[in-house]
Amino acid sequence: MKKISILGSTGSIGTQTLDVVRMHPEEFKVEGLSAGTNVELLIEQAKTYRPRKVSVSRKEDVDHVRMHVPEGTEVYYGNEGLIEVAAGTDADTVITAVMGSVGLSSTLAAIREGKQIGLANKETLVTAGHLVTALAEEKQVQIIPVDSEHSAIFQCLNGEQLREVKQITLTASGGSFRDLTRQQLQHVTVEDALKHPNWSMGSKITIDSATMVNKGLEVIEARWLFDLPYEKINVLLHPESIIHSFVEFQDTSMIAQMGNPDMRVPIQYALTYPNRLPSPASSLSLSEIGTLHFREMDMERFPCLKLAYECGKIGGTATTAFNAANEVAVARFLKGDISFLKIEEIIARVLDNHQSIPSPDLEQIEQVDQQVRDIATSL
Numbered sequence: 001m002k003k004i005s006i007l008g009s010t011g012s013i014g015t016q017t018l019d020v021v022r023m024h025p026e027e028f029k030v031e032g033l034s035a036g037t038n039v040e041l042l043i044e045q046a047k048t049y050r051p052r053k054v055s056v057s058r059k060e061d062v063d064h065v066r067m068h069v070p071e072g073t074e075v076y077y078g079n080e081g082l083i084e085v086a087a088g089t090d091a092d093t094v095i096t097a098v099m100g101s102v103g104l105s106s107t108l109a110a111i112r113e114g115k116q117i118g119l120a121n122k123e124t125l126v127t128a129g130h131l132v133t134a135l136a137e138e139k140q141v142q143i144i145p146v147d148s149e150h151s152a153i154f155q156c157l158n159g160e161q162l163r164e165v166k167q168i169t170l171t172a173s174g175g176s177f178r179d180l181t182r183q184q185l186q187h188v189t190v191e192d193a194l195k196h197p198n199w200s201m202g203s204k205i206t207i208d209s210a211t212m213v214n215k216g217l218e219v220i221e222a223r224w225l226f227d228l229p230y231e232k233i234n235v236l237l238h239p240e241s242i243i244h245s246f247v248e249f250q251d252t253s254m255i256a257q258m259g260n261p262d263m264r265v266p267i268q269y270a271l272t273y274p275n276r277l278p279s280p281a282s283s284l285s286l287s288e289i290g291t292l293h294f295r296e297m298d299m300e301r302f303p304c305l306k307l308a309y310e311c312g313k314i315g316g317t318a319t320t321a322f323n324a325a326n327e328v329a330v331a332r333f334l335k336g337d338i339s340f341l342k343i344e345e346i347i348a349r350v351l352d353n354h355q356s357i358p359s360p361d362l363e364q365i366e367q368v369d370q371q372v373r374d375i376a377t378s379l
Contacts, residue, residue, distance in 0.1 A: 005032030008097035055081030129224035151266035152244035152257035175209035216308020
């Protein structure tokens, strides 16, 4: 039986991870759960799975949670609580599904304890890829991607030689506004942006899909996961989200991973690798799909993706600044503080004035992250 902890258990990835656990109760034991402010769902999860440790984001929620979780379940809060759930249990695998750069320190703590990482928090590698991958190599910890695109590449590379890879291609649905012009984007609402055509995801990542920031973060993440230069990482618009990503090799052969859009498949694979179990997802019928469509990515239409490539190639804290500016801008858009197109404007203005620090340590990354958030809030 594999023991797991889930950081972000009440979010989209976290709840779908527990769907997988529920389908295979003989395979998994939940050791730890962390949540943000959805404490009632966390309490419900704790009663069902009886973890050793749970954590919430706010100190004021601790007493309430402690009163309602099973006897023997310890309750923590804040960043220290995340670290406790990530590194302080007997879990073999930690699913990191918290949103944003808040997941960095807890992921590093889990790696230091030798725990396998199921990575659904792409910001961890975006902000500190060089630190995370170096520590994982030192501790001989495997980082298995949970994102559908990176899981697809991971599966396509099984048994292959990285030196023989010509290029990898991440597919993108295009998000809520893929068929709208720049002119039409001036008038879109938060409600419009949250209507993703293919995937069931949280609000932040759904907005990121609409701006194509999410794909930009995935490009940066892919660079660290697969140790490939940006020149070998492509993006292709694929509205149906059936081919999740593919690899082209030096002999022009291509291997693609396909399936219906259901995050429980890559989540389960991260938990069971290198084995496979029956999945709660429905099987793909290509005859019912009939036709798949692909379009080249328009960098002028989606300037945030272009900015992500540029930041990735600059390296250092440029990617930290890109991520932090976006997190603030998206939060402001969701609150109704700014319009949709202001998201990319804020990111661009922050990056125009950012002097990247090469090979930053964790303290420098955290300082830049906070400085950029302050600037992005004030713009």
